Amino acid sequence: xEAILEVSGLTVDAVDRRGGRQALxxxxxxxxxxxxxxxxxxxxxxxxxVTSLAIMRLLARSLRxxxxxxxLGGQDLVTASDRNMEAVRGEEIAMIFQEPMTSLNPAFTVGxxxxxxxxxxxxxxxxxxxxxxxxxxxxxxxxxxxxxVRDYPHVFSGGMRQxxxxxxxxxxxxxxxxxxxxxxxxxxxxxxxxxxLLRQLQAELGMAILFVTHDLGVVADIxxxxxxxxxGQVVEQAGVDEFFDRPRHPYSDGxxxxxxxxTGSADRLHIIPGTVPTPDALPAGCxxxxxxxHAVDRCAEDAPALEPTAAGGLARCLREQELHxxxxx
Amino acid sequence: xxxxxxxxxxxxxxxAGLHKAFPMRGHRFGxxxxxxxxxxxxxxxxxxxxxxxxxxxxxxxxxxxxTTGRLVLRLIEPDxxxxxxxxxxxxxLDPSTELRTLRRDMQIVFQDPYSSLDPxxxxxxxxxxxxxxxxxxxxxxxxERVAALLEQVGLGATHLYRYPAEFSGGQRQRIAIARALALxxxxxxxxxxxxxLDMSTQAQVINLLRDLQEEHGLAYLLIAHDLAVVRHASHxxxxxxxxxxxxxxxxxxxxxxxxxxxxxxxxxxxPVPDPRVQRTRKRIVLRGxxxxxxxxxxxxxxxxxxxxxxxxxxxxxxxxxxxxxxxAACHLHSHGPKLAGAGVAGLxxxxxxxxxxxxxDRIAVDR
Numbered sequence: 001x002e003a004i005l006e007v008s009g010l011t012v013d014a015v016d017r018r019g020g021r022q023a024l025x026x027x028x029x030x031x032x033x034x035x036x037x038x039x040x041x042x043x044x045x046x047x048x049x050v051t052s053l054a055i056m057r058l059l060a061r062s063l064r065x066x067x068x069x070x071x072l073g074g075q076d077l078v079t080a081s082d083r084n085m086e087a088v089r090g091e092e093i094a095m096i097f098q099e100p101m102t103s104l105n106p107a108f109t110v111g112x113x114x115x116x117x118x119x120x121x122x123x124x125x126x127x128x129x130x131x132x133x134x135x136x137x138x139x140x141x142x143x144x145x146x147x148x149v150r151d152y153p154h155v156f157s158g159g160m161r162q163x164x165x166x167x168x169x170x171x172x173x174x175x176x177x178x179x180x181x182x183x184x185x186x187x188x189x190x191x192x193x194x195x196x197l198l199r200q201l202q203a204e205l206g207m208a209i210l211f212v213t214h215d216l217g218v219v220a221d222i223x224x225x226x227x228x229x230x231x232g233q234v235v236e237q238a239g240v241d242e243f244f245d246r247p248r249h250p251y252s253d254g255x256x257x258x259x260x261x262x263t264g265s266a267d268r269l270h271i272i273p274g275t276v277p278t279p280d281a282l283p284a285g286c287x288x289x290x291x292x293x294h295a296v297d298r299c300a301e302d303a304p305a306l307e308p309t310a311a312g313g314l315a316r317c318l319r320e321q322e323l324h325x326x327x328x329x
Numbered sequence: 330x331x332x333x334x335x336x337x338x339x340x341x342x343x344x345a346g347l348h349k350a351f352p353m354r355g356h357r358f359g360x361x362x363x364x365x366x367x368x369x370x371x372x373x374x375x376x377x378x379x380x381x382x383x384x385x386x387x388x389x390x391x392x393x394x395x396t397t398g399r400l401v402l403r404l405i406e407p408d409x410x411x412x413x414x415x416x417x418x419x420x421x422l423d424p425s426t427e428l429r430t431l432r433r434d435m436q437i438v439f440q441d442p443y444s445s446l447d448p449x450x451x452x453x454x455x456x457x458x459x460x461x462x463x464x465x466x467x468x469x470x471x472x473e474r475v476a477a478l479l480e481q482v483g484l485g486a487t488h489l490y491r492y493p494a495e496f497s498g499g500q501r502q503r504i505a506i507a508r509a510l511a512l513x514x515x516x517x518x519x520x521x522x523x524x525x526l527d528m529s530t531q532a533q534v535i536n537l538l539r540d541l542q543e544e545h546g547l548a549y550l551l552i553a554h555d556l557a558v559v560r561h562a563s564h565x566x567x568x569x570x571x572x573x574x575x576x577x578x579x580x581x582x583x584x585x586x587x588x589x590x591x592x593x594x595x596x597x598x599x600p601v602p603d604p605r606v607q608r609t610r611k612r613i614v615l616r617g618x619x620x621x622x623x624x625x626x627x628x629x630x631x632x633x634x635x636x637x638x639x640x641x642x643x644x645x646x647x648x649x650x651x652x653x654x655x656x657a658a659c660h661l662h663s664h665g666p667k668l669a670g671a672g673v674a675g676l677x678x679x680x681x682x683x684x685x686x687x688x689x690d691r692i693a694v695d696r
Contacts, residue, residue, distance in 0.1 A: 043527040043528055043529060044527055157618045159618055160618070187389040187390055187554065187619070188389070188554070188556070188595065188598040188599050189389060189594065189595065189598045189614075189615045189619075190618070191598065191600075192597075192598035192600075192612070192614050192615075193614055193615075193616075195600070196614050214527070214528055215600070216528075216602040217557070217599060217600030217601060217602045217607075218600055219602070219604075220600055220601060220602050220603055220604040220606075220607045221600035221604075221607050223604075240604045241604050241605060244602065244603055244604055244605075254529065255528055255529065256602065258528060258529055258531070258532035259528065259532075259557070259602050260531075260532070260535065260555075260557040260558050260560070260561035260562075261557055261561075261601065261602060261603075268536055268539070269532035269535055269536055269561065270532065271529075271532050271533050271536060272529035272532070273533075275497045275499060275500075275527075275529075275530060276527070276529075291529075
């Protein structure tokens with residue numbers, strides 16, 4: 001499959017006032033094909049949000065891309081001018097966030113905001129942009145779209161707001177949608193609706209989705225492939241079935257076993273001891289080794305590289321060949 | 330019968346007919362829609378918790394589960410209803426004396442360990458405060474007891490004079506649990522104790538709660554929206570919808586064979602962390618949002634979103650239908666298919682008589 005989006009060697013630093021630098025994300029790479037959903041999975045501090053904001057070039061001023069490239073349709077977004085980026089954002093790559101109100105202006109009607117997104121990229125009459133707003137609201141399942149374009153964001157429920165934001169993000173038919181924890185703030189019944197909607201829209205429009213989440217259930221539901229991050233590095237990449245059946249990195253395996261299952265037994269949960277290290281206190285060798293039940297002496301010394309696995313994925317573990325993880329019933 | 334036996338036969342906590350409505354402020358400039366109306370946050374709730382038992386309370390936002398937790402402790406005053414704890418009528422207690430004493434036995438742990446701990450107080454005084462409030466002890470005595478508590482929740486005594494900001498989320502939640510344990514309570518209300526925590530730390534706290542229960546015979550009212558967590562940690566589960574409990578049952582049975590359509594829908598909405606299972610399971614996607622608790626639907630409150638709704642459901646509020654280990658408030662058990670305590674899962678959508686014409690629109694089975 002041909003990749004639409006190709007991220008490689010992406011390294012993002014936090015820069016303090018005295019010019020000191022600390023890498024939050026190091027050498028992150030993955031690719032995304034048309035119509036595909038890649039799950040970017042990790043706990044807080046893993047670098048998943050920094051990665052997605054870096055792709056959009058929406059990083060806070062204190063964060064800088066030190067190295068790497070983000071290729072989208074032959075153009076490198078890392079070196080693109082700000083002006084070029086403005087043309088790309090919304091038109092070719094769009095993003096939705098956990099809290100829909102961060103992307104909605106409370107002072108304008110939703111119709112106004114969606115047509116604004118269209119007008120920013122397309123040279124069309126205002127009435128046509130307006131028509132597009134109605135179509136989009138209808139497409140994302142907002143009932144009575146023709147009337148509701150005149151409503152302000154605050155009158156919508158949380159789930160409906162997330163639909164409005166999706167309508168706005170997809171108004172210009174982008175090739176890539178980055179969804180950063182889009183269902184974390186909503187109830188499970190609404191989450192099920194939003195996931196269903198994204199799946200449907202993807203089937204219709206064919207966009208690729210980079211789905212950022214910490215929820216392994218959501219990953220199992222919507223993703224085709226998984227890229228797991230730990231302490232700013234990719235630790236594993238695999239197809240979704242492979243990832244759940246036979247994880248190749250002890251961290252992936254630990255997360256899967258620490259997740260309570262609504263269908264599973266009531267045994268004690270597996271525990272990953274300790275917490276995610278902060279970027280200023282990264283352990284030597286493998287970054288996961290102090291918490292790893294399979295760690296041996298060399299794990300504390302040698303930093304493992306991201307190596308291909310027999311199953312066609314990637315894993316960053318010195319013992320990948322000898323460990324047989326994922327003995328889930 | 331000895332008094333001890335008698336005590337053991339009665340549940341530790343018994344809640345009956347609990348009601349709480351919050352007035353709506355309406356429009357800022359007076360009048361407007363909603364002025365004078367009330368949100369019926371908790372609208373007739375009954376349940377009990379036995380000693381050493383965990384009752385999980387689940388429901389979507391706005392279902393009234395957190396309000397229920399606070400009413401039980403009388404952190405807010407109910408409008409109506411009774412709460413009996415350890416044989417005493419909690420509502421009849423004098424707030425400044427008796428209720429204060431009772432609160433040694435009933436504690437609460439909140440969701441957000443960032444806002445529930447005083448950032449300016451060292452851990453020794455955060456965790457030791459209950460000792461000061463409920464009968465003084467010297468500073469040395471206090472520190473010794475706090476160190477022992479910290480030990481119990483898996484934190485070293487070296488943390489005594491550190492501040493909350495120096496701890497991670499999981500550690501802070503352990504500190505909050507240590508504080509709740511300080512006076513040897515019999516019941517702890519845990520309001521979303523792990524939802525602010527990361528995946529790997531969630532498991533640590535869930536296991537800790539279980540260990541403490543085994544050690545001290547604690548009972549928990551575990552309020553959470555994460556159904557996987559609740560199933561894992563609870564003996565029995567109560568499902569709330571719009572201020573009411575719609576089903577109670579043993580945890581395993583409730584998950585295996587839900588008896589109320591809302592329970593079924595809620596469970597089917599939780600994605601299973603196994604892609605093969607997730608691809609093939611029966612899925613019910615409820616259309617629409619949870620209605621406003623200020624104006625709940627007539628009859629059964631769930632009828633407006635229920636894939637099996639019948640005519641009677643719009644008009645008559647269903648009575649609890651009892652079965653082994655619990656009950657469900659749903660007409661399907663006594664009308665239409667007359668499930669009589671069987672699970673709703675096997676029910677085809679068209680099975681209900683006189684179902685509303687748009688019922689099929691509200692259900693999407695599989696992909």
